[in-house]
Amino acid sequence: MNAPLPKRIWQWFTRTRVGRSIFRIGLPESNLERSQVMVSSFLLHVQPAKVNRHSLRASYSLGLGLISLYLFLILIVTGVLLMFYYVPSTEKAYDIMKDLQYVVSAGLVIRNMHRWAAHLMVLFVLLHMCRVFYTGAYKRPREFNWVLGVGLFLLTLGLSFTGYLLPWDQLAFWAITVGTNIAGYAPIIGPKLKYLLLGGNVVGQEALTRFYALHVIVLPAVAFFMVAIHLWRVRKDGGLSRPDEPGDIVQQVELKQLPTNKTYGLMELARGTTPQVGKNPEDEVFSWPHLVFRELLLFLLVTAVVLFLAIFWNAPLEELANPIHPPNPAKAPWYFLGLQELVSYSAFWGGVVVPGLLVAALMLLPYLDRQRQGVGRWFARERVVANTIFTVCLVTAIVLTIIGTSFRGPNWGWVVPWEQPPAITEGH
């Protein structure tokens, strides 16, 4: 046998007594084992034994959801490592950042990984949402998974935002001050919400304690379970969306009025769309290795990119937080700068109405757009109206974010980034 060495070692190990006790199926050799390995492994069984070829096309999904998941996993691992050192105290947090950089082995690179992975996750979750929109993948029966996805996007922003405060430097302090001020513009509940978030009227120890608790346990736990449900629903809603193809067996099993005085096997209870949908044998390949290997390769790629960024670029760390010296301008985290730009025109309209309507529209989207055509293809002609509206909103958001990031200087005045900014006059 001419298998590569790692494979031979693995084969030998899974045949030993210990190996067999751990891995119920060794390296699969037959199609039967390829199915068995998927259904008998805890980590793999959320995925089907066989998968549609269309789902494997990188040009269709771009792997964006998986990339987001991997970034989330990297964030959990590096986050736990950071927790070994971090103390959520206004007295100590900043010094600990310095210690991570100067004395803790690999401390800086782990903090960098956490920071860059967090930014990337915001970006990739957004891109994932765009992909799902442009391929019409939120339509029936995947409506609720889209809603979960919007929830996960908001959670991602929340995770990033709560983590932003923890280094307790000027960047953190003023970004959170600006961000929570925006939250305070909401009518009636705004000031209460701000007070609840900060544990007071200004950013201080109470805010740090709350943000820490939210960041390391509340939001990750919620996100973790929502990710699990999100993935489960992908499977239950029939895998990745794809265009209807001739030969697909569309199997919509309606729940019958079943007599209640009898017990049923699982197969009798199943209803709605199931992995059975699209069960055209020629379109399907075994998940092992075709899906699993691709997923592993993508994981390696994501890890490599995050490592590369973390090794060569340091996460920002400014001066110790100083409540009496605001930078001019004080800016929110980059993903809220579009919002801050809107707020600079009108606190109420920009800070409450527009983002509120946007989130509501996203949540309700699959129930508003009931057209069934154009699923499973990028930029389907049938969806030109929806795609145009979405693109306009997206481009507006991007332009506003770029303006807020690069074109706003002291007193939120207009600056051109490639020109020397005017000297900031210091108060005498």
Place this chain on the structure above:
Amino acid sequence: MNDLSVRKFYGWFTALGLLVGVLVVIGYYRDEYREWKNYQHKFIQEEIRRASTPQQRALAEQTPVQIRQILLPDLNRVDRCTTCHLAVEDPSYGGYPQPLAYHPLHEQHPFERFGCTICHRGQGRATTTTDAHGNVPHWDQPMLPLQYIQASCGQCHEAADNPAAPELARGQQVFEDSGCRGCHKLGGAGGVLGPELDRVGARRSPEWLKKHFLAPASVTPSSAMPPQKFSETNLESIILFMLSQTGESAPGYYASMRVIPSASEGQRMFQQKGCIGCHSIGDQGGKVGPALDDVGLRRPPEWMMQHFRDPQTVTPGTVMPRFGFTETEARALTDFLVHLRDQKVALSLPSLMSPVERGREIFRKYGCAGCHGADAKGGVPNPNAKTAEQVPGLIYVADGYTKDELKMRILKGQREIPALDAKRPPPPLFMAAWAGIIKDSELDDLVAYLFSLKPKEENPGF
């Protein structure tokens, strides 16, 4: 996608696996190779070279390569400077190039109590040269240039009585003489036209301060402060004094070490603690206790020390109470009394001075000279002011005002200064309202002083 197509994955796995592996190795190398290890190896080699016995050699070889740090919880600092500056306490390294040089004169401030950055500034937690020396973005405490190092003494010690910091004392002298307090508050005393200076040394660099004194508008465009004409030495001195004002307040042990015992400190204490109520010097003071002019001839210093600790132990039955002086305070008072033995000292007690003398002190204390000129003779430019584009002198106030009018003028100030030319910007300097800052008794004395300024030989026809 038959099974053979699996083979193409192997290449990808190898390539990406190698990429991750290489990145991990690079990351590990960058983490493991740290600048300070180089210096520690050099130090150990030097120690091995110097070893004269096998035991010393073995000891040197066993020196661990590790971060060294001084933990200073009371000062809220961790100083890792000694990670590279390994020989600061070893005099045999005198004259070595940095970072292995010996640090002379540290006996008064042992490193384990004070660390390094409390005097030298910089970033104590950092372990690379650039970051530790602090001239990096987002660190506002770069190392203090050595020429200004005496500024650090002034963070804790009174400038005037620190014999080791003459530059600092000069700086304070320049500050008080130049009338800076007329506009700036320092330690709670001074005017309100300019910003307070209590933390200026922590916020501003020497370069900024220099520009500021020579041309205030060049660093603060809206500044009303007139450019200062300091001599080169005075300029350096006042920069140094400004750098000493960091607002640093060291607690506990450090606070107890602030007082440097000296005759002048002893004199200040003698005046403050009210010793004069019972004792006299140069016929000034009470008669309950003995006169102290020649006590230094009669008593040895040890006796006086014990006397300050507990008078009863050396003079049973004395009426002098036990004041609970600290050792440093007792030492300062003793030094003062010993000093009296050799030299006549005139106490400058306000209660012993005339109102005019006290008024002169108050004129100085509040920096009136900053605008009204030395001895209130005027001459400080105030562009576009009707009064010859200058702040007026005050020597003729007795002709124009009654004492009460003058007091009101000082208390209320004058925000609007009449302009020479309405089209030009209004005069930058104006008279601040001193109500709430100056005390009533001080105001009486100040007015007495200002009235005394009127020249005596006046032409009757004028």
